[in-house]
Amino acid sequence: MAEDQESPIRPEFPIGRVKKIMKLDQDINKINSEALHLITYSTELFLHFLAEKSAVVAVEKKRKTVSLDHLRTAVKRHQPTSDFLLDSLPLPSQPGRHTKTASDKKAPPPPPVGTRRIDDFFQ
């Protein structure tokens, strides 16, 4: 049937991953399946919210690329989100988790332990 092309409630996010994230907290015991679906869906709502608000900020600043700063401004503007999220955002000067390649372009990686500068051989 055409209406069965996708089941009526199919979360966009992998529920298993949501559960794993919840379980990272040792205090969490069991989670009802309904609760799990609710969290998954609410996370989608939250993500939509973040994306929309960040896009608004980007447009205000006449940029086509949504950047971290836009995100930060968007978070600040919404009090509940700001309360729990602002501290988690990386500081402007801090590199992100995966900017290893980016930072490598700016500065050479630290030499492996035990290496010596080649000049040392000539002293």
Added chain:
Amino acid sequence: MERGAPFSPYQLPRPNSGLNSDQLSNPNSMTSSVVTAGGTSDKNKGVAVQQQPCMAREQDQYMPIANVIRIMRKSLPAHAKISDDAKETIQECVSEYISFVTGEANERCQREQRKTITAEDILWAMSKLGFDNYVDPLTLYINRYREIETDRGSALRGEPAVSFRQTYGGNGIGFHGPPHSLPPSGPYGYGMVDPTMGMGGGRYYQNGSGQDGSGSGTGTGGSSSSINGMSSVYDPYVQYK
């Protein structure tokens, strides 16, 4: 593979995949393979071994970035781009959010000396944390979810089921189904069909070849999607009188 060449965690598991053929059956093999590789491979000595387990845990605690980006794109203008650091940060934000809400819900559970977090706990936590604008769409969602679950049993008996999308008033947040605004009028009880909706949102019009009374699977049997017969749409109500 820390050999002076920059690497990203996304690349990291692949070179090691050959070492972990037994891990491939695990859907989250990326993480487990990385952890194993760090321990068993002699090639990855020194700094690399210490970093790999950390990376594995990092990936596990975030939502997959592909999903994150896909959902974001629905809310962003078509031409908009997202910087890489913003993508990653949003990934972290999403996980923070999950942990935050779950933690609150769990506290309530523990206060009431229950062990299982329920949907009500989540809704309560949302409201307490200031996300009460989510409570309404979430309530609708969970009601439909419950109906769907009960419908699964009744569908086997050939009764028409309530299509989830009919009664979900699009509030602009953009559920992943085809978002549309419905006038929230009329009693949306079990089996009630909104005359303006067919079996499923945008696909309503594809079933113009009236499939009256087919009622297969979870289809809204009597409420056929035939556009031509609007008068016939009220037929399903007959069953419930």
